[in-house]
Amino acid sequence: MRILDIKNPGQIRQLSMPQLETLAGDIRSFLIQSLSRTGGHLSSNLGIVELTLALHYVFESPRDKLIFDVGHQSYVHKILTGRAPEFGTLRQRHGLSGFQKREESEHDPWEAGHSSTSLSAAMGMAVARDLQKQEGEVIAVIGDGALTGGMAMEALNNIGARKEKLIIVYNDNDMSISPNHAGFKNHLTSLRSSRTYRTVKRDVKAGLEPSPVLLNSLSTIRDVLRDNLVDGGLFHEFGLDYLGPVDGHNLPELIRTLETAREHKGPVVVHVRTRKGLGFAPAQQDKTGQWHGVPPFDPVTGKFRSSSCPGEESWSMIIADTLSRLARSDHRITAITPAMANGSKLLQFAARFPDRFFDCGIAEEHAVTAAGGMAAGG
Incomplete structure (x- = not known):
């Protein structure tokens, strides 16, 4: 599938897994070549390619609402929703926005740059959906940097208390624009896989519902497993269920996990581990944030092209x-x-x-x- 031929995300749901993986590589190449001419947010978007593909494969935008936080990690989303031909105008006057933009596409239900607003917005959209008896999922994709924002913590508290059905995708790449400054950040990155918990939960519900006594007993075991194998701290304390961590560059695993989250009742966190800058060595090796938001650059050498007049300061x-x-x-x-x-x-x-x-x-x-x-x- 040619990137410029993508008109809507429904097209990618017709692709096989090898075709999806090929498309992921093509999107990385497209981003590098396009942003080398216009500049823009490179590293974060190179790191979220497979995750965005999986989201659009499992969910049906615009019926299902996808909110990206921080908003500049939505370039792949823009490509998959038919905006690739406009990338030559990225961040230029009257051109394609560097963030989600409601007036730009029906696939952009929210707009914000920085930061930490996605969870509050997602809860509000979930409430509106339920009050109006509408269908559809609400998915907030929040990076590890944005999750350190106080507003995100306030939203987690309210989401856990209210229990609206929504999905929080925690995009954990161990680096925001600059190194993270947050007391609980080190704890978040040590979360372990909840595969055992999910297996027990599935087996209990599928095979043992006719026996309430046995079901209750095994549910207790399940809860012990959850407390010991899943996050026993932040997300659990907020009353949220948790899936992961998941390899953010493994499309089959991402799709399976997101399908599990879609079937979940109530709020659930999907913890996805990604590598910022994947596919472009200078960005992948960057530890200072130099390749976060970039001016035009040479895609072969990785050297920045000067966009200013000689002697001109920013x-x-x-x-x-x-x-x-x-x-x-x-x-x-x-x-x-x-x-x-x-x-x-x-x-x-x-x-x-x-x-x-x-x-x-x-x-x-x-x-x-x-x-x-x-x-x-x-």
């Missing part, structure tokens, strides 16, 4: 240099960033004034309020 560099200059003479000045130290050109400020530099992770709601607290304190 807005970010001008602002960061001015901030550093002012901070030398005014010790009240602090700098706060929600995981954007590199992109905001604040690494130099951080090196000069480490006591006055704060990277609070992608928690933007917290960053703004903490800034207010600092200002109120002088």
